[in-house]
Amino acid sequence: MSYEVEEVEGVAPAPRARVEDAAQPAERKRDYLDGFLAQQPQGVAAGEPGGALYDGVIDALKDIYDPEIPVNIYDLGLIYGVDVTDEGHATVTMTLTTPHCPVAESMPAEVELRVGSVPGIALADVNLVWDPPWDPQKMSDDAKLELGML
DSSP: OOOOOOOOTTOOOOOOOOGGGSOOOOOOOOGGGHHHHHOOOOSSOTTSTTSHHHHHHHHHHTTOBOSSSSSBTTTTTOEEEEEEOTTSEEEEEEOOSOTTOTTTTTHHHHHHHHHHTSTTOOEEEEEEOOSSOOOGGGSOHHHHHHTTOO
């Protein structure tokens, strides 16, 4: 199929692209990460509770809500451990309410994404464990109050 281009008086025809005219794309510099990863935590050592990176990870976890329960996963007691190194490697050990939870496939990925977006975190890993199993006693008092269990 070919199309005829009508020439209009006083208007120059559009140049035709040729493969040899195409410029090779320059290698993209990942400068948008330079400042993000270079941020240094303030105060207490980064991996300790009370440290800036550790607190940032906890805050990120408190922004993730279970889709069936109106409480964040941290206060639900789904987070069993958070380990943050000074190099910005965060490891979150977590569980879910049941192995048959509808978000069993997506929740760990969301946790990894959110923790990895904390300024100063270069690498985020999530370990999903089933032992010990989760039970309602692992919830914070705030979560129990929110759900009318206190």
